[in-house]
Amino acid sequence: MIRISTIFIAICMVLVAASLGLALHALAGFNGMESAIVALTALTFLILYNAVSMRLRDRSDVGGQIADLSRGTADLARQVAEFGRRLAAVEGRIVSANSASSDRIQAVVGEISELGVLVKQLAVSVASHEDLIAAGAAAAAAAPAAKPEPEPQYEPAPAVVQPAPAVRPTPAAAAPEAASRGQPQLLAAVKNALEESRLDIYLQPMVTLPQRKVRFYEAVTRLRDDKDQIIAADDFIATAEAGGLIGKIDHAVMLRCVQVLRRLMVRNKDVGVFCNVSAATLANPANFAQCLDFLEANRALAPSFVLEFKQAMFRRLGPIEVEHLAALSQRGYRFSIDHVTDLRIEPRELADRGVRFIKVPAALLLDPKQSSASDIHPSDLSDLLGRFGIDLIAEKIEGERAVVDLLDYDVRFGQGFLFAPPRPLRPEGASATGGATANKEPGTPNASSTPVSMASQPAQPPVRASGNAALARRAAGPG
Template identity: 75%
Template sequence: MIRISTIFIAICMVLVAASLGLILYSVAGISGVESAIVALTALTFLILYNAVSMRLRDRTDVGGQIADLSRGTADLARQVAEFGRRLSAVEGKLASINHAGADRIQAVVGEINELGGLVKQLAVSVAGHEDILSANAAVAAPVARPESPPPSEPSVATEPPKLVVAPPPITVAAPEVPAPLRNEVQTLAAVKTAIEENRLDIYLQPMVTLPQRKVRFYEAVTRIRDEHDRVLAADDFLPFVEAAGLMGRVDHTMMLRCVQVLRRLMVRNKEVGIFCNMAAATLGSPATFAPCLDFLEANRALAPSFVIEFKQATFRNLGPTESEHLAALAQRGYRFSIDHVTDLRIEPRELADRGVRFIKVPAALLLDPKASSSSDIHPSDLSDLLGRFGIDLIAERIEGERAVVDLLDFDVRFGQGFLFAPPRPLRPEGSPAADGAGKAPESNGGVKAPAADAPAIEPSLRATGNAALARRAAGPN
């Protein structure tokens, strides 16, 4: 479609040519034919000039467009090259990931094969043990049978020997069996009576920092007094308590007294804490755990200073119920400790995720050279490994100064044992003082002795520490 500007230019050229012809005809006196020829010639030149100028202008425009197109093509080529480079980088990363995944899969397959080999070895060893046991049983059977013929050899008759052989086992077995049974029944009855009459005592043993030996925590230990005021240690009565199903009641009573002691301790020192033991039976029973959880919920303000302690076997045998109860305690801000450690096969990440912040390891186990060969880590590196996950290592059952020096090389921060102080009894207000507290002063008339409550423990610890320092100064015995 012809543009309006082109039509306007054409009209102007015709008018210019016609005007030129009229001027030549009227002014110059040229004839009409000659003026018409001149006008046509002028019109032709104008048309040619316009066509050439338009062609040059179009060529310039086309050159500019071609230059723009070439620049766009170059930009597109650069973008394509950049996309190609990025695509190659992504392909390289995918190849490396696939290679790493293949290596991991091969490693997992190798571990599975090793586990399969171990399982086969275990099956072979179990089968060998079963064969040995069956062989021992087969050997024991003929050994037990020839014992019956000797009494039959002296007598020829068949019936008298049977009458002679039968009575001896009855007379020998009768006095042996009832004696331990009678003792167990008596101990069980005494333990039940002591729990019902609330003759549960709490003993406190300090945990000190190393090497400063400053008291940082106390561990609460349970003791029971019988009707004759004889003290029974935990190892003596706990089996009977668990058999009688009274473990939850004992743990609840201990938590109550530990909270009372902790409140009295925090009056003097806000940084002190207390360790309270909880049995696996209490943790695994919803009926016995519910009152303990309610009590701890009511005292959750003391959670940063109240540490609940479990055995290593309890953590290794956690079921769904125990894990749920443990999570409920951790949700309320309580921290956990592990004691009764028998080996150093410890997974610190898993324990830290469950809320464990302390692990108590016997000093003899840490210093035993055989322990490093049977564990995944050397005992000297155990404290650093646990520290990376926020777990403090406590060396317990320390009984000599040489053990303290060796443990300092292992970077152990806390210690517990008879070297620092033994478990000391805690008496309520108005009760007779604990052993070692001294008699009542004469100014009191000997009527009332001072109560050995929790805040009065630290002076006795300082006295024990001074005695230990005196022994060190005196040299070895």
């Protein structure tokens, strides 16, 4: 597109040439043809002059552009050189870091190899010591009557280990008439106990191993009939489920457990309570809705309030149960599994459903047959569950030897009569009568259990050998 300045210059050149021709014709006396020739010649000269001047100006502009381009290229070359220098510095740092890492890895590998040698030497030493201990034990067993005098020096050990079996409240001793009752009589007794608030809560502690510090309590439910005879949970649960009373029982137990937890947390914020929930309650929308409303109101206690279900229930979960478990998990409640009959456990699936504890009987964990019947050796079960955030609790522990063996399995929590039997709650304000309650005659109800204060932990047995003492007695043989 022609620029306006060019058009203006052309017009000016035409006017100048025409003016020159007119001036020559008027003043100099040139005729029309001569004046036109002179004007055309002047116009041609002006056009040539303008073209030459524009060409020179364009050349000067191109030279400036080339100079600018040269300067930009030089700047780009300097930046590329700077980037190259920085890249070389980074490569040098990476090479030095890799060399340092390889040196550290080689040092760690050397230390690990040295530790392996030391472990092998330790294993050989331990094996030789075990052989010597086994030989000494065999010699002592072969000649029991050779030295009758040293026996008194081992007298205190058995006395220390005994967990006071006389205070174990077994269901058969607590409710001798439960087995002889018929279904209608037992159902009527359960109804009367619920209507008259004769539902008792017993607490059994769960302790850390090997420290034996109380960390949790399990709430065990008992009912008392009109004669104050105790009915254990295993005796009335099936009847209550068949009679449609299990929802009321679970709701009442949850209420009592929350009250217990609140009173326990006054002195110890780290304590927790395990509350058993029936599968029938979880599967019944009406009963579950009532329990869910109560648990929603006490949502602040969710981290310390563990809901416990049977293993058989988790293996036959239906859509309703799965939905109800998800509703509880969304509110922060954690679950525990008890009544474990085998070690075929899927920890990932259980962890996804909110399970954080699994209670396995100590006899089942220590059973040699379980290593072949399950996919994992019992000694590796605690580590496997721990990878998914699940703690293993060994229950029904009744002897020190079982504790020693369980420590080899890396079990962190234990529960059983060895530590404390289930004891009934002591009502608030009954501390002054606690001693009298503990000294009841054997013939009175509940004499086999000492009431537990709600504001303190249950009393441990007076003297008990630690795991190291048990190991020492085990090494000394059956003396």
